[in-house]
Amino acid sequence: MTRWCASSADGDLVAVGGRDVLTAGRHAFGLLDGPGAATAPCRAAGLTAVGEVTLFNAHELRSRLGTDAPPPGCSDTELLLHSYARFGLAGLAATDGMFALAIADGPELVLVRDHTGARTAFYARSGRSWLASTSLRAIHRWPALDTGLNLSAVRSFLTFAYLPGAETLLRGVHEVLPGRCLRLRADTTTAEEVFWEPQELTDARPAAEHAHALRALLEEATARRLPSGEAAAVLLSGGVDSSLVTALATKLHDNPVRTYSISFGDELPNELGYSGLVAAHCHTEHRVLTVAGETVAARLPDTVALLDCPVGDPLTVPNRLLAEAVAGDGMSVVLNGEGGDPVFGGPKNLPMLISELHRDDPDPRARALAYLDSYRKCYADLPALLTGDVLAELGDAPHPAELVAPYLRQGRMHSLLNQLLHANLRTKGAHHILSKVERITAASGLEGRSPLFARPVIDQAFRVPPRWKLAGTTEKWVLKEAVRDLLPATVVDRPKSGMRVPVQQWLAGPLRELGNDLLLSRTTRQRGLVRPDTLRSWLRREGTLLPRHGGKLWLVLTLELWLRSFEVGG
Incomplete structure (x- = not known):
């Protein structure tokens, strides 16, 4: 992973923490120390940029660029710059990949984050100067920045167990939202442009045709994310999502597939029976990692320190241990089954739908408040948990419900289920699941890849009528039908239980x-x-x-x- 900083100012240019520095006009770009930091910032198509870019559809982008395509063998960053220079926002939307990029575009510093948020970027302003980085620590160490604790973000974290929007725990420091192109201007103003947002489309094809179309996209997304010329690793929990990625990987890869599962001890409920069944069915090299509580206690502080924004997920340390095991086996890429729940209708949607049937509260925030309650974190406990001084200071701050309310109104999505999935994708998906995957895997020199979060797969998911995503009480019905032939029925039709931590x-x-x-x-x-x-x-x-x-x-x-x-x- 290459961590970068970019600065923009009317006066002196400074790349905070940068080892390699490149200037373009009033902009400076620097790469932070770490794996991959020897790569210089990129100049291409008349633009200068620094970023972390992995493209999975490079061939399609080259075909679209035609004679304007860069020479074969160029970096993914260079290819993305050419696509942006030629097609603008449409060039970004056409990609399938993971990227966070800072671009010098005339007087503006342009920050770009991929469709779903697999990579992250942060920015802040001091006076008339901007600083952007994939490292929140680098921004925090910026001598010119006057910051402190953001109490509104503290409340949001205790409500959601992650930060679901642009706010961070540092006052005045913000996160670039996924699917956005953010322009930082010399006059200290900003302009945000959306290059991709999922759209609810009416598609009256029969259910079988939807499942068939989804299957083709799942195969394509998985094949694109398999490493070239080496064994593939898959984190296998035993649920249908990680199981289908395992099955597709073994079907499509021409090298061995290794699967990795977690155990917390034989005396606790677990899913090892299912993960073992899938590993045997798919003929993978399977490894079970037993995680002791003592290890969690010892590794928790330094694991939390890896995260730019905290994630209150007790699987964070076990996930890190799994990543270290995969890296120790000599692999550079690890696939996972993340994305099935927020994209196709996993747990918590059914209770929200039932709640809606019985709701008689005219408060327009009632649906968003019910969504907060469904998290069952510390939201209801805040009056007893936070001190009186903090509660008083938060009196005029926006309510946490406002972070999800825009997704839960009639507008882009008309179906309530799709509204819920949209909220899940744009909050938990981007600011919990994918950010945790990226930081935890990168700490071990791995690249974590999530086929179910691929942009074409998500586009197809919002074409599927809601009744075929949540069919009665069967969650993710169309996803299960798309892969039913690949897995044992006991895995496909099992109820969702999740990892018991x-x-x-x-x-x-x-x-x-x-x-x-x-x-x-x-x-x-x-x-x-x-x-x-x-x-x-x-x-x-x-x-x-x-x-x-x-x-x-x-x-x-x-x-x-x-x-x-x-x-x-x-």
Whole structure:
């Protein structure tokens, strides 16, 4: 992974943390130290840029460019610049890939993020100067930047377990949204252009034809993401999404396929029976990694520190251990089954649909508030969790419901199910799932690839009538029908259960000391964000919080670890 910085100013140009610096007009580009940092910023098609670009449809882009295509063997960054220079936003929309790019386009510094958010970029302004980077730490270390803790983002994180929009935990620092082209101007104004957003289309073809079309796109997306000339790795949970990626990889790859699963011990409920069944069915080289609570406790602080924005997912450390195992086996690419739920209608959509049938609240935010409640994180506990000073300061701040309400109104999507999927894709998909995959895999020198998040697959998903995504109570029906011939029926038709992570056992055992030391410490009290009496009660497992107190404590612990890593005060 190449991490980069780009700056734009009327005065002196500075590339923060850059090892290789290239200037273009009032812009400067620098690559941060790390794997791949020897590659210089790119000049092509009259533009200068720096970025992380992986394109999966380079051949199509070359055909579209015709005689304007760059020479064979050019970098993906150069090809993307040529496509942008020739076709503008349409050239970005035509890609299938993962990218975050900063481009000097005349007097403007243009930031581009791929369709779904597989790569991330952040930006901030100080005076008349802009700084952008894939590293939030680099921006945080910018000497000219006057920043601090963003309390609104603290509330959002405790509500969602991630940050679902452009805000970060650093005041004045923002994240580029996926599918966007953001222009940072010398007069300190910005202009955002959308080059891709999923669209709900009416397609009256029979269900079988939709499944057939989807199957072709799934095969194409998987084939494009397989590594060339080496074994392929797939993270296999045993659910239908990772299982279908495994089956397609073994069908389409001309090298061995290795699968990797997690176990938290034989005494806990697990999905190893399903993942083992799929591995045997697909004839993969299968490896099960047992993760002990003691290992999670030891690796949690440095794993949280890898993330530009915290993710309150207890699978983060196990995911990192899996990535290290894959890298240790000598592979550079790892596929996953992420994307099936937010794109095709996984858990939580059915309860929201039932809630809508019985809703009589005229409040236009009622649907968004129900969406927040469905997360079952700390939203309902905020009055008892946050201190009075924080609650008072947040009194006039936008409500967290406003982060999802635009997706849940009639507009681009008319079907409520598609509205929910749109919200899931643009919030959890971009700001939790894909950002976690990118940072965790890159830390081990891997590139994580998600075929179900491919832009053509998503476009097809929103062509499928809602009744064939959620068929009665059967979730992801059309996706299952598209791959039914590839997998055992017991895998295709199994109910969704998800990975059972023993959070409460960890917090009561190997993480008990870390949790108590951090959450009840003087530093945490002096920060003034959360009430010590509430944390003390939760740590003692008192009151009516059970049985979900473990997940809520995990959020607060993750937040505190992140704040300490970034040395952010209250």
